Amino acid sequence: MNDDSSRAPFFFRGQRGVTLVELMIASLLSLLLIAGVIQIFLGTRQTYRFLDAMSRLQENGRFAMSVMSADIRMANLRVPANLANLADAIADDGNGFTVRWIDGGATATPTADCSGIANCSLRRYFIQARTAGGTAPSCAAAGNSLFLRRDNATAQELLEGVQALQILYGECGDANNDGTLDTPPLNYVAAAAVTDWSRVCAIRVYLLLVSLEDNVVEQAQGYFFPPDSDTMTTAQDRCLHQAFSTTVALRNRMPRCN
Numbered sequence: 001m002n003d004d005s006s007r008a009p010f011f012f013r014g015q016r017g018v019t020l021v022e023l024m025i026a027s028l029l030s031l032l033l034i035a036g037v038i039q040i041f042l043g044t045r046q047t048y049r050f051l052d053a054m055s056r057l058q059e060n061g062r063f064a065m066s067v068m069s070a071d072i073r074m075a076n077l078r079v080p081a082n083l084a085n086l087a088d089a090i091a092d093d094g095n096g097f098t099v100r101w102i103d104g105g106a107t108a109t110p111t112a113d114c115s116g117i118a119n120c121s122l123r124r125y126f127i128q129a130r131t132a133g134g135t136a137p138s139c140a141a142a143g144n145s146l147f148l149r150r151d152n153a154t155a156q157e158l159l160e161g162v163q164a165l166q167i168l169y170g171e172c173g174d175a176n177n178d179g180t181l182d183t184p185p186l187n188y189v190a191a192a193a194v195t196d197w198s199r200v201c202a203i204r205v206y207l208l209l210v211s212l213e214d215n216v217v218e219q220a221q222g223y224f225f226p227p228d229s230d231t232m233t234t235a236q237d238r239c240l241h242q243a244f245s246t247t248v249a250l251r252n253r254m255p256r257c258n
Helices: 020-076
Strands: 090-092 096-102 120-129 144-150 156-160 162-171 200-210 222-224 232-234 241-249
Touching (some): 020 096, 020 156, 020 200, 120 162, 144 162, 222 241
Antiparallel strands (some): 090 096, 120 144, 144 156, 162 200, 222 232
C-alpha cells in the first residue's frame, strides 16, 4: 500500500487538531472578552441614566424657580386692603405658599381667594400626589408633584418628582433708625420668626426634587435640605436627589445703594 502523506500540501502536514486544554483556554479568553464588553456596556448605560436624570432635574429646577420667582416679585406690588401685611400677601400654608397682589386701583374688600375685587391676582403653589395617567415613576419618593392654582381656576400639575418646598423671609435692616431700609438681610427665617413684617424685603425659596427612576446612583445618596443647612439626610433609595434655592427681592422693598 502506498503512503500518500508525503504528497500532501505543506500547510496540511502535521495538522492533528487542537487539544482539550487549548479549547478551554480559547473559551476562557472569549468569555473574558465578552465579560469586558458587557461591563463597558452596563457602565455606559448607567452613566447615561445618571446624566439623563441629572439634566432633567436641573431643567425642572430652573423652570420651577423661574415661574415661582416671577409671581413672588409681585407680592409687594399692591396688597389687598384686608391683608394686613406681607405675611398675608405671601403666606406659607404648611404645604406650599400663596401669593396675592393687585394690579390696579381696586377699592373693594377682597376675600382670601381674591374673589369680589377687580384686578386681584392669586397664585398658590403646593405639593400633593401626582395625578393619575402616564407611566408611574419607579422611584417611590417621586410620587408627589408641584401644583399651581391661578386665581380660582383648577390647579394644574406643574412639575413631577417634588419632595419638599419651603420659603423663608429676609428682613432688611434700618441702621440709622430713620424708617428707611438700608442694609440687606443677614439671615432668612420662617414666618413665625419674623420680627417686623414691614422690613421683609426678600424671599428665599427652597425646592427638593427627585428623579423619577430608581437605581440611578450606586448607593443611597446623602443630601442637604435646605441646601445651605448643616443637616444631611440620607435617602432610603437609590434615586437622585437635588436641592435648589433662589432668593427673590421684593419690588420697592430692597434697600437702595447710596
